[in-house]
Structures are given as structure tokens and as C-alpha cells.
Amino acid sequence: MDPIGTAAQKSELPVKTIRYYDEIGLIKPQAHSEKGYRLYSERDIQKLIFVRHVREFGFSIDTCRDLLDLYENPHRTSKEVKQIVAKKLVEIQAKIRAMKQLHDTLARLAHDCHGDQRPDCPIIEYFSSDQAVDPSHQKECS
Amino acid sequence: MDPIGTAAQKSELPVKTIRYYDEIGLIKPQAHSEKGYRLYSERDIQKLIFVRHVREFGFSIDTCRDLLDLYENPHRTSKEVKQIVAKKLVEIQAKIRAMKQLHDTLARLAHDCHGDQRPDCPIIEYFSSDQAVDPSHQKECS
DNA sequence: GCTTGACTCTCCAGTGGCTGGAGACCTTAA
DNA sequence: TTAAGGTCTCCAGCCACTGGAGAGTCAAGC
Numbered sequence: 001m002d003p004i005g006t007a008a009q010k011s012e013l014p015v016k017t018i019r020y021y022d023e024i025g026l027i028k029p030q031a032h033s034e035k036g037y038r039l040y041s042e043r044d045i046q047k048l049i050f051v052r053h054v055r056e057f058g059f060s061i062d063t064c065r066d067l068l069d070l071y072e073n074p075h076r077t078s079k080e081v082k083q084i085v086a087k088k089l090v091e092i093q094a095k096i097r098a099m100k101q102l103h104d105t106l107a108r109l110a111h112d113c114h115g116d117q118r119p120d121c122p123i124i125e126y127f128s129s130d131q132a133v134d135p136s137h138q139k140e141c142s
Numbered sequence: 143m144d145p146i147g148t149a150a151q152k153s154e155l156p157v158k159t160i161r162y163y164d165e166i167g168l169i170k171p172q173a174h175s176e177k178g179y180r181l182y183s184e185r186d187i188q189k190l191i192f193v194r195h196v197r198e199f200g201f202s203i204d205t206c207r208d209l210l211d212l213y214e215n216p217h218r219t220s221k222e223v224k225q226i227v228a229k230k231l232v233e234i235q236a237k238i239r240a241m242k243q244l245h246d247t248l249a250r251l252a253h254d255c256h257g258d259q260r261p262d263c264p265i266i267e268y269f270s271s272d273q274a275v276d277p278s279h280q281k282e283c284s
Numbered sequence: 285g286c287t288t289g290a291c292t293c294t295c296c297a298g299t300g301g302c303t304g305g306a307g308a309c310c311t312t313a314a
Numbered sequence: 315t316t317a318a319g320g321t322c323t324c325c326a327g328c329c330a331c332t333g334g335a336g337a338g339t340c341a342a343g344c
Contacts (some may be wrong), residue, residue, distance in 0.1 A: 067266075085255075085265055
């Protein structure tokens with residue numbers, strides 16, 4: 001049973017984040033010391049590592065909850081897990097497409113811009129124009 | 143001189159957002175009515191549209207401020223504008239690369255997962271393993 | 285003139301997922 | 315015994331809004 005600092009080292013998560021996960025009920029320490037210190041079991045630390053990985057893939061805390069439930073449930077089906085991941089894959093694909101559009105439009109504008117001492121600038125003109133439209137029709141990272 | 147609702151229609155921004163831009167000093171209305179209603183000039187509305195476009199490309203409000211200054215400044219150099227865009231392009235490229243990594247890793251895991259009624263699941267195993275590393279070494283959209 | 289409905293105002297709270305800091309308490313080693 | 319470091323709770327802030335309450339204002343129709 002490790003105090004929070006040790007759990008932080010083992011899980012490679014900040015202490016603050018681990019306390020936050022406790023607060024929101026994502027991962028609660030198995031026990032508390034007499035003086036109220038959080039005490040994390042090895043199993044708890046495995047869960048912290050699990051959540052860190054899941055978060056690194058951009059899943060929300062809510063999805064972490066779902067995946068953690070599946071992780072803990074011996075009667076889970078791989079179908080459930082795969083569905084969650086498949087949905088995320090579609091999201092990621094959409095974001096990549098949108099960001100490529102943003103990139104290409106910006107790159108074209110930058111290419112057309114002289115980048116010299118004169119004020120004339122197709123980039124500014126593009127942002128000013130009434131016709132300019134978000135090329136992806138959705139915001140980056142939204 | 144339009145009240146905020148009309149400015150919202152013309153700029154295609156929510157009323158709340160326009161009030162927020164006033165509050166943070168990004169775009170202040172040219173005038174106020176006797177009763178304290180915000181009144182936006184055509185120039186103000188052009189700035190709102192400008193900022194909407196810039197935001198749609200994922201630039202921060204702070205960068206909007208910089209670009210708005212350049213937009214307003216007849217002595218700007220296109221070099222300054224191009225530098226800002228070039229920096230953003232590098233950011234976007236990095237994010238696209240990172241997201242592609244995430245995508246490919248997730249896609250591989252999904253491919254390897256049977257997605258049936260059994261609990262065995264390479265996705266869960268990957269998230270559980272101590273060795274699993276964020277393939278991009280940076281979080282999505284951070 | 286009166287009512288109705290749409291518009292606007294300010295102020296406060298919430299979003300997600302933390303992060304930082306204050307101030308108090310606890311533990312451990314020299 | 316003292317100092318350093320760890321931990322606790324609580325509150326505030328980040329970004330860029332968004333939602334809602336409650337009050338005031340405006341324009342149209344009767």
C-alpha cells in the first residue's frame with residue numbers, strides 16, 4: 001500500500017491528477033491511513049496506469065470509466081471494447097481530415113504570401129473576405 | 143450601427159461570443175446607445191468576421207489579437223503575418239503526425255481484436271501493460 | 285396607452301481535465 | 315530538535331466560451 005507520491009512515481013501520473021481522479025470517483029484508493037493519507041494498492045496503481053494509457057489516446061474521462069469497468073469485469077466481451085475503439089477511430093479520422101484541410105488551406109495561403117516588407121498579404125485578405133469559409137466546416141480539436 | 147443581434151447575424155457568431163469578445167477587449171463596439179446597448183459599426187462587424195475565420199483555423203485568442211493588430215495596421219509587413227501562419231503550420235503538422243500515430247496504433251489493436259462474446263481483448267491488454275507507451279509521446283489536441 | 289414578445293443588459297455558474305498555490309498537518313532522518 | 319519533504323483540504327485559474335436568471339428596453343399591434 002503506497003502513499004500518493006509513490007503511486008504517482010509508479011503510474012507516471014502527477015500527484016494532483018491522482019487526487020483529482022479520486023475526487024471525481026474514477027479511481028479511489030483502496031484504503032486510507034489513520035491520518036487520512038490515501039493508500040494505493042498495486043491493483044489501484046495498475047488502474048492508474050491503465051487510465052493514463054487510455055487518456056493518452058484522447059479518450060474522455062467518461063470513456064475511461066467505461067473502459068475501466070470493462071477492464072475490471074471478467075465477463076466483458078471484446079465486442080464492447082472494440083465498439084468503443086471503433087467509434088474513437090472514426091472521430092480521429094474525422095479530425096485528421098479536418099486538420100489536413102486546415103493545413104492545406106493555410107499552406108497554400110502561406111505559399112502565396114510574399115513574406116516581405118510590404119503590407120499586401122493574401123492571408124489577411126483571406127481572413128477578411130466574407131466568402132472565406134472554414135474549409136473543414138468544423139473547428140480544430142473541437 | 144447595429145445592435146448585437148444584428149452583428150451576430152452578419153458575422154455568424156453567437157451573441158454570447160460577441161459579448162465575450164467585448165469583455166476581454168478583443169473587439170469593442172464602436173459606440174453604445176443611451177441605454178447601454180452595444181452598437182457595432184460595419185468595420186466592427188468586419189473584425190468579427192475576421193476573428194471568426196482566424197478562430198476556425200484554430201488560432202488562439204491571443205494570436206487573434208496579433209493578427210487583428212496586423213489587419214488594422216496599414217504599415218504591417220506580410221512577413222509578420224507569414225511568420226505567424228508558418229508557426230501554426232508546424233503545430234498543425236505535429237498534431238496530424240501525432241494523431242496518425244494514435245490512429246494507426248488503435249486501428250491495429252482493433253484489427254487484432256476478435257470483437258466477439260469472449261473477454262480476451264488485445265486492446266484491454268495493451269492499455270493494461272506497463273510497456274504500452276503513448277505512440278506519439280504527446281496527447282491528442284493538447 | 286397598453287400589452288406582448290423579442291431583444292438586450294449584467295452577473296454568476298458551469299464545461300473538461302486538470303494545475304497552482306496557500307496554509308495546516310504529518311513523517312522521517314540527521 | 316529541527317528541518318525538509320510529503321500529504322491534506324480548499325480555493326482559484328486555465329481556455330473559450332455557454333447557459334440561465336432576473337431586470338430593463340424596444341417596436342408592433344390593438
